[in-house]
Amino acid sequence: MQILSLSCPSVTYAQKGRRILAQAGIKARIIRRSRFGCSYGLECASADPEEVLSLLRGKGVPCEVIPRS
């Protein structure tokens, strides 16, 4: 498992993303990520980042993985 940080275009999409992940059994928290050029994002523990991205994008949540610095 690794901590995955995702950027979302707005707090609304971050919330929608959190709901979708919760339904899939993935606990996520909303984070403020303005230093990365976006306003909000999600942070969750995941063994498969691609699966998380696919889940969110498949439900219409635009998101990108924020590379770990």
Place this chain on the structure above:
Amino acid sequence: MIYLDNAATSFPKPRAVTGACERLLRLPLGNPGRGGHSPAARSAEAVFRARENAARLLGTEAAERVAFFGGATAALNTAIIGTVTALGRAGSPLSVYTTVFEHNAVLRPLYALEKQGKITLSVLTPEGLLPALAKAPPRVLVLTLCGNVTGRAFPLKEISRLCKKNGTVLIADAAQAAGHMPLEDAFSRVDMLCAPGHKGLFGWMGAGFLAVNPASPVIPEAVFSGGSGSEPQSPGMPLLLPERLEAGTLPVLPIASLSYGIEFLLDRGVASVQEQERAHRKALIEGLSVIRGVTLYEPENPDGPVLYNRIGVNPEAEARELEDAGICVRAGFHCAPLAHAYLGTGDQGAVRLSPGLFNTPRQIGEALHCIERIVPGAL
């Protein structure tokens, strides 16, 4: 007091709504979408839950396509002006249709656009609407789902079919429909739907929403500009809904209250609310119809307010007499002057009774008794 002015705003609000609002107010609330701390997150969660609930009410999962405003009027202005802006081209006014049964929240933005040369406007009677849609389809149609004067509704299935066939964007005003009748089917047939929070949805005054159907061919341009909490370095509003349309701080408590109101309605069942309100309407119409000198307007409509006048009685005077007897009604033109002109009440207006879910059959009976008693010459 017997409150029969629910078309203006609903009263009382359900205890579930007032209780939830009181609890929310005791908590630290920040500015939604404007920070990462817990008070801001709490407000943002309340607003997002309201988006989800509004979407549930409309039978869609697209909570992110529900944008909030200070009321249905601001939502309608955004839907109308934003759509005309999105579709329009300089020097080529768009053809827009609407009906005589619309509220000034629809008519006045349209008149303003017409004056600016951005649209050509046709205001149609119920008899003229379908033939006009078939003969010369407009680019945009703005239509009430339930008129605020007599509950007038239009054949939405046929209208929607014509709009889809001809590429007409259909904007629905659900000010008197939301919370009073199931909306899932109606929303599936329109491109945008606007509703207030404080009427049938039992919220406080101060919030309304615009829902953009995921199948809509157009997304309105922003009408208001300002802080949005996202894309702060862009000179324009964000491209994505709902922040695209929401400038400035949202009215969190009114939004939360309409959300609680929708939860109350969905628990209770909107169809059962409609059934109860229809029973009140029917009882009022039956009672008024046997009072001497009463003229009822469009009593055949199943939903919406009851409109009447009495021979030789000024409607405002009648409303004052009812007020003295503890009955709250609204007389006049109800911000729908063309509807009154169409109905033949364009000179003095009429008296509107709009019962709600929390009226009792006994209250309806008492109101009828008062109406019968206070005017000389009544039966």
